[in-house]
Amino acid sequence: MSTDAEFADARHIPPIPPQPPRRPVPTGTPEPDGDPLTTVLRRVPAEPPVPAPGMPATPNPARPVPPRPTVPPPAAPPVPPPAAGAQPPSRPDRAPGPPAPAEPAAPTPPPTGRPAAFRDTAAFHLANSRQAWSDARERGAGSGPGAPPAPRHPAATGPSGAPGSEPSRTAAELPPQVPWPPTAPPHGGVAPAPGAPAMPRHPSGRRPGPRLLGAAACLVLGIGLIGGAAAGSWLTDEADAAPPTAAATFAKGRDVWHNTPVDRLFPRTVNGLGAGPGGADRTWTRIAVAPDSGCTGAYDPKLAAALARAGCTRLLRATYADATRSGVITVGAQITKADQPAMMALNTRFSTKSLGNRTDLLPLPYAAKGTPAEDFGRPQRASWTVRILTDIPVVVYAVSGFADGRVVTEPQPAEAAVRPGTTTAPAESGLGHDAKGLADRIGTDFRRAAGSPTQTTEAPS
Structure with missing residues (x-):
């Protein structure tokens, strides 16, 4: 229903x-196979044409005419209308049929649809x-190879389906089918072997031009040059970071006088932490720098004779004043011509024979005009020291005196004036500490400029 x-x-x-009434199926009409609807709904044959009145009926020998119904179907009793306020009757399983006609109705031709x-x-x-x-x-769809699968829920063929069945949809309502991507046609050249992988080709279909190849070669060459430069710089830095040998340091120390700025060898201000009497801090300021020259006239005759064995390449000098401007100090550095064994032998001779403590082996001061050291001469020398460096070919000395030009009758070596408890004028005024502290600092600057890895300690002369 x-x-x-x-x-x-x-x-x-x-x-x-x-x-x-259902007409029998002619025996000569074949039933279609494979259509499940034919097993339920059978095709109704067409009604033979009705001849006109007065015309004889021409029987169809191929299809026999079935007998027409003579007895109409029984009529259902009429349903009385429900009374006011009464409940409507329950729905019957089937709708009541029409009332029976009074006389047999003329047969009507079957509808086309x-x-x-x-x-x-x-x-x-x-x-x-x-x-x-x-x-x-499903059986018909899966019978042939490559056949599409049958739909699980077929649409109803009639305008009204059974309860719970899916409504029929037209072709326009169906979702669009996504087409498969087109396959690129094979190349017109040599066909690849069956089963062989496709070989990639250049997007443009042509080989790279000479400009592209040249640019790639330049890029590779540039990367190689940059990498080589970086590797060379790294190796150079590694070589520079390695500690130099003693021979290389000694050879470099011979050229520091013209390869190093004067402010590095003789700084403008030198701070001596704990270098004064009783461990006090001292500060020395440079007031004059002498032009580089030879060693002639720079020493007393006996000191010049003692240093003559090492030779003289250059003599550098500078004069400093302490913070109170009461004392002046001249510092000198003699670049020798001797090799390292000769410098070690000279240091041993000065230490064993105490040549640095003799008052007749005093170095001369540098008295620059127009400075606090203008009156600093031979009579004003109060303390001194001489250092023979063994790792570089340099002899460092320092001599100190009073800035007011007073005469010192008994000069004292710096190593003796810095001893605790000494009551001499050079010791109490700190001139011995000034000479020793400046000589140590200038010797360290020369060693640092030559690249000496260690601080060599020489015996006081």
């Missing part, structure tokens, strides 16, 4: 025409034949 007949009110159901009387029967058969339809479609 259809959905409209199930939920409609029986009072408003239009009369249904009587169903024609599906009549409205068959909608209940079609819905019923379609609901019951759903499983048979799906199984037959």
Whole structure:
């Protein structure tokens, strides 16, 4: 029973025409195979044409004419209208048929399409034949190779389907099928072997031009040059970071006088932490720098004779004043011509024979005009020291005196004036500490300029 007949009110159901009797299927008409609907709904043969009155009927030898019905179907009793306030009767399983006609009705030709009387029967058969339809479609769809799978829920063929069945959809309502991506045609050249992988080709279909190859070669060459320069710089830095040998340091120390700025060898200000009497800090300021020259006239005759064995390449001198401007100090550095064994022998001779403590081996001061050291001469020398460096060919000395030009009758070596408890004028005034502290600092600057890795300690002369 259809959905409209199930939920409609029986009072408003239009009369249904009587169903024609089922005609037998001719024996000569073959039934189509593979269509599950033919097992449920069979095709109704066309009605032979009715001859006009007065014309003899021409029988069709191929299709026999079935007998027409003579007895009409029994009429259903009329349904009385419900009383006011009464409950409507329950819906019958089928709609009541029309009242029986008083006399036999003339037969009507069958409709060309599906009549409205068959909608209940079609819905019923379609609901019951759903499983048979799906199984037959699946068997027919999977029979051939490459056949598409059959739909699991076929659409109903009639305008109204069974309850719970899916509505039919037209081709425009179906979702669009995504086409497969087109396959690129093979190259017109040599065809690849079956099963061989496709060889990639240049996007433009041509080989790279000479400009592209040249640019790639330049890029590779540039990267190689940069990498080589970086590797060379790294190796050079590693070589520079390695400690130099004693021979290399000694050879470099011979050239520091013209390869190093004067402010590095003789700084403008020198701070002596704990270099004064009693561990006090001292500060010395440079007031004059002498032009580089030879060693002639720079020493007393006996000191010049003692240093003559080492030779003289250059003599550098500078004069400093202490923070109170009461003392002046001249510092000198003699670049010798001797090798390292000769410098070690000279240091041993000065240490063992105490040549640095003799008052007749005093170095001369540098008295620059217009400075606090203008009156600093031979009589004003109060303390001194001489250092023979063994790791570089340099002899460092320092001599100190009073800035007011007073005469010192008993000069004292710096190593003796810095001893605790000494009450001499050079010791109490700190002139011995000034000479020793400046000589140590200038010797360290020369060693640092030559790249000496260690601080060599020589015996005081």
